[in-house]
Amino acid sequence: MIPRPCVAQPAAIRPGPVPRALGWLLLVAGLLVGTAAHAAPRLVTVDWGIAQNLTAMGAAPIGVGQIDGYRSWVAGPRLPSATREIGLRSQPNMELLSQLAPDRILITELYAGQADRLAEVAPVSIVDVYFSHGDGDSDVWDSTIAAVKKLGRIAERPAAAHALIARTQSAIQKQTARLPADTKPLLIVQFVDESHVRVYGDGSLVAATAERMGLDNAWQETTTRWGVATVALDRLARISDARIVVMGPVPVGVTDKIADNRIWQTLPAVQHTPPIYIPAVWSFGGLPSASRFARLIADALVNAQTKAPAPDAGWPNAAPEA
Amino acid sequence: MTPARLCGVAVLVVLGLAAAAFTSVAGGLDLHRLLAAETGDITRVLIQDSWLPRLVVALVAGAGLALAGVLMQQTLRNPLAAPTTLGVAAGAQFALLIATLFAPVLLVYGRGLIAFAGGAVSIVLVFALAWRRGLAPNVLVLAGLVVNLYFGAASLAFILFNQEKLHGLMVWGAGSLSQNNWADVLYLVPRLVVTAIGAGILVRSLALLDLDELNARNLGVSLPWLRLASLGLAVFITASVVAAVGLIGFIGLAAPAIVRLAGARTLMQRLCWAPLFGALLLAMTDLALQCLTGANATLIPTGATTAALGAPLLLWLIPRLSAARSAPRPRVSVPIARHRHPERMIGLLLAGVAVMTIIALLAGQGADGWAAPFTLPWAETGAWRLPRVLAAGVAGVLLALAGTIIQRVSGNPMASPEVLGVSAGTGLGLLTLTWFVAAPGVWAMLGAGLAGSLGALALLIVINARAQFEPEQLLLTGISIMFAFDALQRIVLAGNDPRTQAALAWISGSTYHVTLATAVAVAVVGVAAVALAWPLSRWLDILPLGAPTARAVGIHITVSRLALLGLVAVLTAAATLIVGPLSFVGLLAPHLARLAGLARARAQMGGAMAIGALLMIAADWVGREVLFPMEIPAGLVATLIGGSYFMYRLRRI
Numbered sequence: 001m002i003p004r005p006c007v008a009q010p011a012a013i014r015p016g017p018v019p020r021a022l023g024w025l026l027l028v029a030g031l032l033v034g035t036a037a038h039a040a041p042r043l044v045t046v047d048w049g050i051a052q053n054l055t056a057m058g059a060a061p062i063g064v065g066q067i068d069g070y071r072s073w074v075a076g077p078r079l080p081s082a083t084r085e086i087g088l089r090s091q092p093n094m095e096l097l098s099q100l101a102p103d104r105i106l107i108t109e110l111y112a113g114q115a116d117r118l119a120e121v122a123p124v125s126i127v128d129v130y131f132s133h134g135d136g137d138s139d140v141w142d143s144t145i146a147a148v149k150k151l152g153r154i155a156e157r158p159a160a161a162h163a164l165i166a167r168t169q170s171a172i173q174k175q176t177a178r179l180p181a182d183t184k185p186l187l188i189v190q191f192v193d194e195s196h197v198r199v200y201g202d203g204s205l206v207a208a209t210a211e212r213m214g215l216d217n218a219w220q221e222t223t224t225r226w227g228v229a230t231v232a233l234d235r236l237a238r239i240s241d242a243r244i245v246v247m248g249p250v251p252v253g254v255t256d257k258i259a260d261n262r263i264w265q266t267l268p269a270v271q272h273t274p275p276i277y278i279p280a281v282w283s284f285g286g287l288p289s290a291s292r293f294a295r296l297i298a299d300a301l302v303n304a305q306t307k308a309p310a311p312d313a314g315w316p317n318a319a320p321e322a
Numbered sequence: 323m324t325p326a327r328l329c330g331v332a333v334l335v336v337l338g339l340a341a342a343a344f345t346s347v348a349g350g351l352d353l354h355r356l357l358a359a360e361t362g363d364i365t366r367v368l369i370q371d372s373w374l375p376r377l378v379v380a381l382v383a384g385a386g387l388a389l390a391g392v393l394m395q396q397t398l399r400n401p402l403a404a405p406t407t408l409g410v411a412a413g414a415q416f417a418l419l420i421a422t423l424f425a426p427v428l429l430v431y432g433r434g435l436i437a438f439a440g441g442a443v444s445i446v447l448v449f450a451l452a453w454r455r456g457l458a459p460n461v462l463v464l465a466g467l468v469v470n471l472y473f474g475a476a477s478l479a480f481i482l483f484n485q486e487k488l489h490g491l492m493v494w495g496a497g498s499l500s501q502n503n504w505a506d507v508l509y510l511v512p513r514l515v516v517t518a519i520g521a522g523i524l525v526r527s528l529a530l531l532d533l534d535e536l537n538a539r540n541l542g543v544s545l546p547w548l549r550l551a552s553l554g555l556a557v558f559i560t561a562s563v564v565a566a567v568g569l570i571g572f573i574g575l576a577a578p579a580i581v582r583l584a585g586a587r588t589l590m591q592r593l594c595w596a597p598l599f600g601a602l603l604l605a606m607t608d609l610a611l612q613c614l615t616g617a618n619a620t621l622i623p624t625g626a627t628t629a630a631l632g633a634p635l636l637l638w639l640i641p642r643l644s645a646a647r648s649a650p651r652p653r654v655s656v657p658i659a660r661h662r663h664p665e666r667m668i669g670l671l672l673a674g675v676a677v678m679t680i681i682a683l684l685a686g687q688g689a690d691g692w693a694a695p696f697t698l699p700w701a702e703t704g705a706w707r708l709p710r711v712l713a714a715g716v717a718g719v720l721l722a723l724a725g726t727i728i729q730r731v732s733g734n735p736m737a738s739p740e741v742l743g744v745s746a747g748t749g750l751g752l753l754t755l756t757w758f759v760a761a762p763g764v765w766a767m768l769g770a771g772l773a774g775s776l777g778a779l780a781l782l783i784v785i786n787a788r789a790q791f792e793p794e795q796l797l798l799t800g801i802s803i804m805f806a807f808d809a810l811q812r813i814v815l816a817g818n819d820p821r822t823q824a825a826l827a828w829i830s831g832s833t834y835h836v837t838l839a840t841a842v843a844v845a846v847v848g849v850a851a852v853a854l855a856w857p858l859s860r861w862l863d864i865l866p867l868g869a870p871t872a873r874a875v876g877i878h879i880t881v882s883r884l885a886l887l888g889l890v891a892v893l894t895a896a897a898t899l900i901v902g903p904l905s906f907v908g909l910l911a912p913h914l915a916r917l918a919g920l921a922r923a924r925a926q927m928g929g930a931m932a933i934g935a936l937l938m939i940a941a942d943w944v945g946r947e948v949l950f951p952m953e954i955p956a957g958l959v960a961t962l963i964g965g966s967y968f969m970y971r972l973r974r975i
Contacts, residue, residue: 084689096950195500
């Protein structure tokens, strides 16, 4: 019997009671601050990363695209219940938008083609991470920080934006201090099906966070603009000195077939170092994802060191959601 | 070129590519070292449990699909038939999708079983729809087409709303041959053997289908049972391949066509050579891909790439193929009672369009749920709805007209503006644009779409000019362009690039991006096109009777076909720019008009245009309101509404 990591139900990823309470506290505090000062701008966004950052700085948008998807894939922070669904991210509902009459609409470069259209309802701002860092020297971390600062200015909460950045940095430092000494380079993969994985490499927020924790990334090959590469398992065969991190959600059926998967079981990285598991992290644009990843990876690495690996070490022990 | 020589060349190519691919995996051609290596050695495992089974799976799957293709083409008497013609793959994909989203527990039993069940359900549906007509080929083809469209549209709607969750399914849908062990080989080989034996038993009866229906029956063949057995075999092996390795296009259509071109004229010859060549063709593509895609960050799936690479080959083959065509295809059209007063019927339909337009403009949900008409300001409701209603109606009219013309010119029930490849060309232009330009504006999209449709039209003319625009060859050309588009779309979806969101929404046919200016521009094009088409109704009444008849009454075949074709292309391009390439109103509306008893050219055109407008306006409204504020693209809803009615009517003819 192979121990199963939390099976493919992203909806199961919910913050525990403590973060939830914290979220409410933040929200109430945010509302108080908001009403005490002048009325904060009413923002809507189609992008989950922007929604994440705004919510974390206490300026939750009044409308977000595909909220159900946000709940399943972006573990936190939770959107306030007053935030409205505005439709598909690529096609926000124009009638509803003009009825909500927001002060500003926030999009990423990906949706820039619709900027003119959306501008008929409210002024549009583009806050982007992945197109701005492009091929230049600045990395995804710097662009994310810059994006958060820009959001702070737009939401008229510059102090909250700086606080979010500081909070994230101290969280990462705190988790870095917990890390075991001499950790192998990480190979962070998410299963697509039983033969393919998505690898998080250079240019992804997850890898950038790991880098700030002093953890090397074992994936040195090319990635897309979003810092991921979708590859068949045999492409991992050349990497021997690495610890594989399986990021959730694991699609149903993969766990059952992994024992018969000769490639996976013989991968040098799997044979030399037992893989570890962490729950899902939304890696596209939000600083809260960086703190979450730092906490999860530190937990998993500490666990891997203190506990003996399972007898059939080819598949990670389930790491309980903290 | 004989089939034997063709396969001989293919064997040499496969051997060469295999040596190259093997070297890159094993780091040398040293077989001895590999055999001596320890069991846990990764290189040995990569060769023995991944590379080798992958090669075998490619061969077996290619053979299976080609075999299914021969059986389908022979039984359905249609050289356009492919293993997926009867909806097996679409049903399989839909079943997997539903299981992934709503009952993931089922996936523990394996994807193969669910895919197979889905394929079986869709084929039972197709057979049930065609049973009363004794599984007559053209009714079967129609039923398969509508089931394909129906499940395809439903799948796309779910993909649109759940792109993240369905990424694994998209990889499957693009047909990746990656193997981790020998399980797929062990699954497929016995099934291929069973199918081959079955085909061997049926071959003599099936050969009689080359005669016409009456003669075959006189020789003592029970046609429905023969069709059931033959198609059952084809579906069985197709569903097995789809369940194991996902969707692999092109092989099943092309392999039988190519060996026939190479001189395999009898059914027996084609049954022997097509599977062999299909196996080699798929292995060749897969090996070439292995050699080429060293260090890519996105997947290049074999199934879809085979189709994308195969399309130009098919285009090159088409003029040569038609010359080598065997016995003429019998045209048995389904008799429908004519409506005695077509003008009353059309008047009724127009009244329906007017009512639907008023509903679509005034009724709808707002921020607080359903709002009574006029309670919300026009600027927040009607101003957004007007361009969309106008665009939907005009697109419906244009596509219905284009569909009526192309169906009458070709006499093929599968014909539609979409199948002509013009809208696929538009789609290719737009997909390419979204790939290279981060966020294209409306004008860039229009330009790219137009360039794509003109490119497709030019290709159609260049390839078909010598054959005087012979309808069957024309449709084969269009289907090749559609293959390329479909393949590219699958590759893009499997890549799971965030850029695909916008492209996906457009492909599924949404009026979302329409402005009042573009809607009015297309409406003007529409009025002009109708004015042009109206005087041509004599051609449209006579051309379906066949080229000799038309020539006898003094119609210049090439001129009339080219003029009508050009008109269809302009109509389609204009409509596609608004509602995307997948609306299928152009296929459904003319059939619905014909089923309503509108038989003469003008009556059918008028009826189809009214039905097209009604269907699209209704679909647009339903799509906007049913999941408010989410929007289901009008093209998808039109396919679902029109498809349901189509199936209902089809069952009763």
